[in-house]
Amino acid sequence: MSASRVATRALSLGLLLVGVVACGDDTQPADTTPELANPAGNTYVLAEAAGVDIPADTQFQLVFTDTDMSGSGVCNTMSGPYTVENSKLVAPNLAVTQIGCAEELMAFDDTVAGFLSSSPGIVIASDVMTLQSSDITMTFREAAPVVDSPLEGTTWTVTGTVQGDVTQSLDTEPATMLLKDGTAEVFAGCNTGSAPYTIDGTDITFGNLVLTRMACEDVAMQLEATVTEMLQGTVGYDIEGTKLTIFQGTDGLTFTAD
Numbered sequence: 560m561s562a563s564r565v566a567t568r569a570l571s572l573g574l575l576l577v578g579v580v581a582c583g584d585d586t587q588p589a590d591t592t593p594e595l596a597n598p599a600g601n602t603y604v605l606a607e608a609a610g611v612d613i614p615a616d617t618q619f620q621l622v623f624t625d626t627d628m629s630g631s632g633v634c635n636t637m638s639g640p641y642t643v644e645n646s647k648l649v650a651p652n653l654a655v656t657q658i659g660c661a662e663e664l665m666a667f668d669d670t671v672a673g674f675l676s677s678s679p680g681i682v683i684a685s686d687v688m689t690l691q692s693s694d695i696t697m698t699f700r701e702a703a704p705v706v707d708s709p710l711e712g713t714t715w716t717v718t719g720t721v722q723g724d725v726t727q728s729l730d731t732e733p734a735t736m737l738l739k740d741g742t743a744e745v746f747a748g749c750n751t752g753s754a755p756y757t758i759d760g761t762d763i764t765f766g767n768l769v770l771t772r773m774a775c776e777d778v779a780m781q782l783e784a785t786v787t788e789m790l791q792g793t794v795g796y797d798i799e800g801t802k803l804t805i806f807q808g809t810d811g812l813t814f815t816a817d
Contacts, residue, residue, distance in 0.1 A: 562737070562772070576778070577661065578757070582682065595751070596643055596646060596681045596682060596683040596688070597643065597683070598621075598623040598628075598643075598648075598681070598683060598688060598769060598774045599602065599623050599624065599625045600614040600623065600624070600625070600742070601622075601623055601688075601701055601702075602620055602621070602622045602623075602631075602701070602702040603620060603621045603622075603623075603688050603699035603700065603701055603702060604618060604619070604620045604699060604700055604701075604702045604801070605618070605619040605620065605621075605697060605698075605699055606698050606699060607697075607698040608695070608696065608698070608702045608773050609695065609696040610694045610695035610696060611667065611670050611671070611674070611695055612667075613667070614664055615634055617632060617664070617667075618632045619631070619632040619633050619667075619671065619701075620632050620702060621699060623641070623774055626640055627639065627640050627641065628640075628641045628650060628675075628736050630671065630672075633660075633664050633667055633668055633671075634656050634658055634660035634664040634667075634668050635656045635657065635660070635662075635665070635668045636655070636656045636666055637653045637654065637655045637656075637668070637671070637672045637675065637771050638653065638654055639652045639654055640652065643681060643711070646680055646681060646682070647678045647679065647680055647681060648675070648678065648679055648680075648690060649678050650676060650678075651676055651678070651723070651746075651760075652676075653672055653676050655668065655672050658719070667760055670702045674692060674695050674697070675690075678693045679691055679697075680692070686700055686701035686722045687699070687700055687701075688700075688701070694809045704754055705709055705799070705800040706800070707798045707799065707800060707805070708798060708801050708803070708816040710738060710758070710763075710796065710798060710803070711739055711758075712737075712738075712739055713737070713738075713816045713817070714735055714736075714737045714816070714817040715735065715736045715737070715738075715803050715814035715815070715816060715817070716733045716735050716784040716810055716814055716815055716816075716817055717733045717734040717735070717736075717748075717762075717782075717786065717813070717814055718733065718813050718814060718815050719812070719813045720785055720810075720811075720812055720813075721804070721806065721809075721810060721811040721812065721813060722727050722810055723809045723810075732779065733748075734746055734748045734749065734782060734783070734786045735817075736790070736814065738756060738763075741755055741756060742754070742755060742756070742791065743765060743768075744753070745768060745770070745786070745790065747768075747770060747782070747783040747786040747787055747790075748775070748780070748782035748783035749774075749775035749779045749780055749781045749782075749783045750770040750771040750772065750773050750775075750783060751766055751770065752768065752769045752770035752771060752772055753769060754766050754768035754790060755767075756769060761795055761796060761797065762793050762794065763793070763794050763795075763796055763805065764793045764794075765790045765791055765792065765793075765794070766783055766793065768787055769789050770783075770787070783810070786812065789805060789807065789810070789811065789812050792807075794806060794807050794811075795807075801815055801816040802814070802815055802816075803815070
């Protein structure tokens with residue numbers, strides 16, 4: 560075979576190999592980058608925990624907006640801004656209410672608040688969120704959407720008073736309020752009565768509250784004074800599920816739906 564024919568065949572084989580390599584370059588590797596955890600807009604209920612005991616007969620949950628998170632369901636409420644950075648939940652400035660409860664419940668709250676403030680790792684897979692530090696792992700499941708109780712036609716029972724960042728639970732028979740057909744029927748802690756009301760957006764305006772004039776124990780009368788002070792003039796309100804909060808400035812009352 561002549562040298563020129565050998566060279567021609569070698570050149571053809573080289574071009575064929577180049578073509579095969581070029582075709583191989585068109586195939587892109589599969590994207591294996593994991594999806595970033597984003598809890599915004601969801602409510603998660605604690606299902607399991609390692610490194611901390613979940614108190615019996617309690618349900619701790621975390622609620623996330625786009626910028627803030629809150630935890631509640633055992634004793635105190637903790638809340639503050641959060642971000643997700645490098646697969647960690649970063650929430651270093653959680654504010655915690657100071658309700659007095661059983662030692663076991665308060666210890667759990669303190670442990671969880673410290674855990675959430677320690678920038679635990681976060682993984683979300685389907686409806687399960689896992690938070691993990693070096694010594695604690697908490698597994699949450701996404702809660703079913705909560706339907707807010709209607710403001711009117713619901714009997715609301717006072718569960719606590721709010722002063723600034725401090726929420727205090729009640730140590731006496733709770734007060735109640737029923738808003739219906741423009742009249743607020745009230746048990747204020749000792750006496751009963753009623754007041755006219757109107758609703759405008761997220762505001763309630765109460766007219767004059769007329770009560771009976773019984774005398775009760777001091778603690779009941781103190782609650783009544785707080786309730787009657789709050790149920791005057793225009794107050795803001797907010798409903799989350801079965802929880803109602805009414806407020807004037809930084810002071811308010813918390814209720815639960817019966």
